[in-house]
Amino acid sequence: xxxxxxxxxxxxxxxxxxxxxxxxxxxxxxxxxxxxxxxxxxxxxxxxxxxxxxxxxxxxxxxxxxxxxxxxxxxxxxxxxxxxxxxxxxxxxxxxxxxxxxxxxxxxxxxxxxxxxxxxxxxxxxxxxxxxxx
Numbered sequence: 001x002x003x004x005x006x007x008x009x010x011x012x013x014x015x016x017x018x019x020x021x022x023x024x025x026x027x028x029x030x031x032x033x034x035x036x037x038x039x040x041x042x043x044x045x046x047x048x049x050x051x052x053x054x055x056x057x058x059x060x061x062x063x064x065x066x067x068x069x070x071x072x073x074x075x076x077x078x079x080x081x082x083x084x085x086x087x088x089x090x091x092x093x094x095x096x097x098x099x100x101x102x103x104x105x106x107x108x109x110x111x112x113x114x115x116x117x118x119x120x121x122x123x124x125x126x127x128x129x130x131x132x133x134x
Contacts, residue, residue, distance in 0.1 A: 015050075016082055017065040020124045023049045026066045029123055033100045039063065058087055081119070081127035090132035094118040110134045 005011075020026035023046040030036040036051040047068050054061040062084060069076070086093055091108045097120060098104050105127070106119035116134040119127055 013060070013063075015063040015065055017067050018082075018122075018124065018126050019069045020066050021069075023047060023066050023068060026122075026124060027051055030064065030066075033102050034097065034120070034122075034128075036062075036064070059085060077125055081129050083129045083131055086130050086132040088132060090116045090118060090130055093130060 018026070023043075024041060027038055027041060027046070027049045030051040031038050036053045039050040039052045041049040049066045050063055051066065052061055052063045064082070094104060094108050103121045104118060105121045106117070106129075108116055108118040110116050111134075114134050115131045117129055117131045119129045121127055
């Protein structure tokens with residue numbers, strides 16, 4: 001059970017922000033290649049956007065914000081990765097992504113901790129690790 005500040009203020013949900021060179025192009029990649037839905041684009045040309053997948057019927061919906069880099073971020077390589085949970089058939093999802101042009105940098109592998117995982121490198125340099133129960 002949550003306690004302290006998290007419980008008192010009802011912290012819930014995480015929506016990561018990925019820094020991208022072109023928000024519209026990044027959103028198209030998430031929609032066309034990875035099968036997300038476009039939630040919104042803001043600005044003309046877009047300076048911020050959000051993609052989403054899921055509606056809560058299985059697991060929690062996923063929201064990913066896409067934004068232009070700040071002045072102090074220009075030229076820096078992204079670090080870290082996003083872990084995205086898959087309900088079943090990680091191998092099939094990997095093959096679907098590969099057929100749509102995704103760069104698979106780690107093929108599906110069963111990890112010692114019991115997850116079947118693969119990694120996509122999206123065009124802006126962010127690693128997306130898809131994980132399913134093995």
